[in-house]
Amino acid sequence: MIKKAALTALAIILLLGVLAPVPLRAAGGLTVLTTSAVKDFPASITFKITAESDAAITDVRLNYVVERMEHARITSEVYVGVEPTTSVATQWVWDMRKTGGLPPGSSVAYWWTVSDASGKKVKTALARVQIEDNRYDWVGITEGKVTLYWYRGNEFFIKELMTATRAALDRLSENTGAELESPVRIYIYASAQDLRGSMIYPQDWTGGVAFTRYSIIALGIAPNLNDLAWGKRVIAHELTHLVIHQVTFNPYGELPTWLDEGLAMVAEGPLESTFVTALYKARTDGQLISVRSLASPFSAYADESILAYAQSQQVVKYLIDEYGREKMLKLLMTFHQGSGYDQALKTVYGFDMDGLDAQWRASFKGGLVQ
């Protein structure tokens, strides 16, 4: 008898499993029958629900949380309008064209709350939508905290990219002591065009994006040697942004742009000739940008922005070469506590951004920091 009862219980559990989600019944018969989320990447997610009750269902709400680094948990609530009736089948479409999209590899947690006219209320268990770009058959390879996903190219291609990833993390750790705190996903699209297909309103020139709050990077790198060389640099650059973001994340302020971009440029390896030329030309023409100006977002004009990146690389390299890794790590930790730009520099190095500017210009008279 006992055995049979146990088997029956098992059968019921299995049956409930098949009919997931398990209907939630409040006393008196308010029941959520089904819930689901249908993805149409990257445009939308449609959340669906069916429910019934003895009394008219008057209130249906969807709550969702985008799972990413936040200073405080942000829950969105959507009231889904329903005609009061005892049986409800409704849906809400999250139109990403209005809100901006979510990257592949991200996820959204959600639950429903349903109330009826007799005052009964049911809240469903937390469910999760995993955002994926199902246009391609992704293959993943993981090393340490980094996973690379790709769908075109051979073993050599992906190994080269993984090696560049490891080298970038090693270089960053050597230069600053900063290391990845949580896992990173890197999506390698086979072209910039494929990458743009994953984005809402992409810009024409988009070849790579770092979603720092999600610890996700998406890049368009074709499996040929030209793109590979570029891809290795971009991975090193964007990965550095993610690490630095994880290490310094705080609700009070951002990093000065010269520090954020300078560290990312240093991680790429030696400066490319375009940047070197821009530096010497600006020095000759008396057009070098002040470190204070470089703390703000860079110019959108190509020439100015090349110089801004080049100078940031040099200023950061100067700080590392002259004052060492421990101080750079201390500087990042000071920013993590929400310090202002000048204050952080003064605390760690004893000079502010103008002092840094003067020191770096004097050093540049003798040539580049290699």
Ligand SMILES: [Zn+2]
């Ligand atoms: Zn950057």
